[in-house]
Amino acid sequence: MSDLELPKGITIHRDKLRIAFRPPNEKNQWKRSLGIPPTKANIKAAEQMLNAIRRDISLGQFDLSQYFPNDPSLKKDERMLGPIIREHFIKAKKGRVKGSTHNSYSIRAEWVIENYGHIDAANVSPKEAMELREGIISKSPSPEIATFRLWLIRFAVTRAVRALVLEEDRFGPMLDSVESKSKALTLEGLRKGIEANEVFTIDEAERIVKACSSENRKRLVTFLFWSGLRPGEAAALRREDICLPYIIVKRTLTQYGDEQSPKSGRARKIYLPSSARLALEQELRSHDSERAWVTSLGKPYTSSRLFTTKHWKRILDKAGLAYLAPYTTRHSFASWMLKAGEPESTVAAHLGHTDTAMIRRVYGKFIPDAKPVWTLDDPKKVEIVKNSMISKS
Template sequence: MKFLNKIKRPKGLIFEDNKKSFTIRLSFIFQGVRCKEQFLRRNKPSSNNKEDIAEFERKIKKEIKIAENKLGQINHEICLGVFSYSKHFPGSNRVGLFEDEVKKDVLVKKLLEDYEEVCLEGVVAYSSSLSHSKTIRGILIPSFGDILIKELNKNMIRKWSKEKSKTIKSKTIKNYLSILKLAIQPAVDEKVIPENPLLGLGIDSVLMKDSMISDFEVNPFSIDEIEIILEVAEGQDENLFQTAFFTGLRTSEIIGLKWSKVDFENRVIKIDMARVKGKDKVLKTATKGVRSRNVAMLDQAYEALINQKEITYGASDYVFIDPLNKGPWGDSAKIRKRIWIPLIKRTGLKYRNPYQTRHSYACLMIKNNENVFWIADQMGHTGIEMINRHYGKFIHDKDKVYIPKITKD
């Protein structure tokens, strides 16, 4: 009585379908070691009674779902650095192995490498795993790798943070430290060190004041400047940036846009994917509840997409393609380096990054007295807080005379 052909096996679960029993094992990586632990073992019905067999299959399918959730919890705890082997598998022979290994005087480098491997296994988003790996290899291991975990302390980290703040922003430093914190948490869980030195660090008091100033600035292009940019741009470049200026899409959303999402009849663009580091992924707003949105096609965006249709429709699933390989753009950085920077130089305008196309859209809509709730929805925000925070000064522009839509008879 075999079940393997009848049951779909989720990733990370191992089935052992023997003559008399059915076993489910969980497969995961912890501290660089591939672990396979038994989740359950069930004896099969002794008879060939159809009702008994059907009931057994029903229970197994239910157990598989529970096992899948259990594995998800384990991988999540590993990612956060709070996984305890003895808690989940107290009877496993590996408990002693991991306790003995962690209780040795390990270098911070080992903990960082273990965390990097967990990230690359897919526990975090693909783009985040690459970013974490780059930070670990390029920043954290050179800075802290040769220090014994027992010797790493708050004072060391504060001194390092102060020195770094002379050249980089505080937000970047804090992003680095958040990765370090997660990487060394297993040493706390296994009681190698009494507490995580990243807890209660309070680095704001030691950072250089200039590093606390955000690089974020809303510096939109005026309608006259937009016209200059579009006059200088040609072909697909013109279509791409005209679409950007009059939809407010992020560059990653534009290069991930497919023709199947463009509805010319109803003048709507469905945005549910973005392209990051060569891969299509869900929107960055998905974690905040906005998994997709419908963006109205203003006349200018409609015109740009109609023109673009003559270039790529039927030749590619993607609306905008990389002319060098005739495939989709890998990421927004290539757009900036190869198209945007040379284009702005040719216009003679003051340089601003490509994200300002999105800010320009928001400000144009605000100056046109469009409803701020509609603007927020078009841009993928869950409310108007972001609109008020970033564009408040444009909403309250004194040079703009607001004309109420409702007037007294």
């Protein structure tokens, strides 16, 4: 045995061959026993395996489970962002999209894995999630590419929650789309919270609705303002989810057309104020589609992008208002609820947040000192909100 020549990275431990290698983002080497005796043939096989591992590491494609499927550390490793993206995005998309599209997806996913695959998705802190978002935005050449990278993480994490690999999605709104002209979901914006000039007042919302060119659009914008749903949740809403005055938010539609669970990973039942109910009822009577909301051509939306930037800007220009992203309809609704005195827990549950921490951090400036239990369904209280918020005009 002493006459055997061992290549670098291969040792003998307890009469068995052991290899050593350093995965990406690891300070120390990993040592793994191969469980085979140190014969010349086995040493050659060990060297081939080690070279393959080193090649995968250099290409950013290393997956421990491919070489050591029964490794005890895999229970923890499967909750790391890298394995989650490989298993629940790259592997999940194979066969569901064209080969060329899958190759493009894989290249972009590997970039995320190389830079952020070491993050423990099961225990990521709010600060780490914000830093991930800020890092992806700063390193991406455009908001569109940053949005895609954030989306693929959300897709993978959502599927991991469904597969019970993760208990919950701990990234929250840190994986939302990037709006180049809105700071509401940047690291700085979330730390400072949303300002009064970063939401629409009720008067401004009414002007926006009037500026829409069709009745279909007017109903949709009204619903978005008065339901607080994310655009993707509105696009994915089905007739079977509706039992007015309540709806069940079971799913969302991504900007790439994938239907998946809401960001929280679970469905929620919400109450619709009268303005949202009326708009929804009128829309349902206007078509026979299974989806609640359809385009002006009567076809279901194929993504969460209900408005192009150009179209939305044209509506705001007609209303005489400065540009704020379409997602601002949701922020506006949240600010109205808080201004009307709704409890923070009620607002959090309606928006789909697991607790009130996000509400306080993002919408804290709209929380009044006194908290009478009012409702936006009460016309008198709506007038109070109207009069307390000055239009930007």
